[in-house]
Amino acid sequence: MTDDREQLIVRSFVELAEGLASGLEAVDLLDRLAHSCVGVLDVASAGLLLADPLGRLHLLAASSGAARELEVFQVQRDEGPCRDCFHAGTPIDVPDLAADVERWPQFVPRALEAGFASVHAVPLRLRTHILGALGLFGTSTGTLDDDDRALAQALADVASVALVQERTAADQIALATHLQSALSGRVVLEQAKGVVAYAGSIDVSEAFDRLRQFAREHDMKLTDVATAVVARTLPAHEVLAGARADGVQ
Structure with a gap:
């Protein structure tokens, strides 16, 4: 491991730990975690799926539009390595997607079309309770080595802690409520991104940056x-104007 990569890993965990300690909400923290995975692991994109109290998977965070679409595709078609990882509760390593087309006949062609050649998935877990899955998408074939696999699981474990901090697996009602709150927050965020994107004629990724910057500058939860924004009590143009003033282009 190079010194630069080791420093990047340390910095990523420090930032995530600071976010946990400061009470940063799960949606924002897990978006940072998805981007951290791309920075410290040899992957092109990452996405996180979270199960609701009925065991249905939902997209919670993604580092790119391609990863977001593939995670949603797995949920909609009930097929794919991240979906299998969640149900099995064990890591899924797919070093060559093209070789596994019979296993996932709908997912593999879609992933290859998006430019991905490999996928690695690790479970989001709290003791014996599986909360979801972290998917790592690569543009070249190959497996994760033991160190990277352990690092991926460690990042997934941080995600689990972020979702259920101050909760215990034994308190199922509190856990379900907390997870449902995270999912509901994501739905509202996706709606707000659409409103801001439309108002500013920008893509949804930039809209998310504008929303997050506005929240930070005004000391508000994302x-x-x-x-x-969705309720129209905060006009989208105010978010756009505030973000531009703070240097978001």
Whole structure:
């Protein structure tokens, strides 16, 4: 491991730990985690799926539009390595997607079309409870080595802690409520991204950056900003104007 990569890994965990300690909400923290995976692992994109109280998977965070679409595709078609990882509760390593087309006949062609050649998935877990899955998408074939596999699981474990901090697996009602809150926050955020993207004629990734910047500058929770935008109590043009003033282009 090079010194630069080791420093990047340390910095990623420090930032995530600081986010946990400061009470950063799960949606924002897990978006950072998805991007951290791309920075410290040899993958092109990452996405996180979270199960609701009924065991149905939902997209919670993604580092790119391609990863977002593939994660949603797995949920909609009930097929794919991240979906299998969640149900089995064990890592899934797919070093060559093209060789596994019979295993996932719908997912593999879609992933190859998106430019991915390999996928690695690790479970989001809290003791024996499986909360979801972290998917890592590569543009070249190959497996993760033991160190990277352990690092991927460690990042997934951080995601699990972020989702259920101050909760215990034994308190199923509190756990279900907490997870449902995270999912609901994501739905509102996606709606707000669409509103801001439309108002500013920008893509949804940039819209998310504008929302997050506005929340930070006004010391607000990201989901509170999103809720206000969707409810029209916070005009989208104010978010756009504030973000531009703070240097988001």
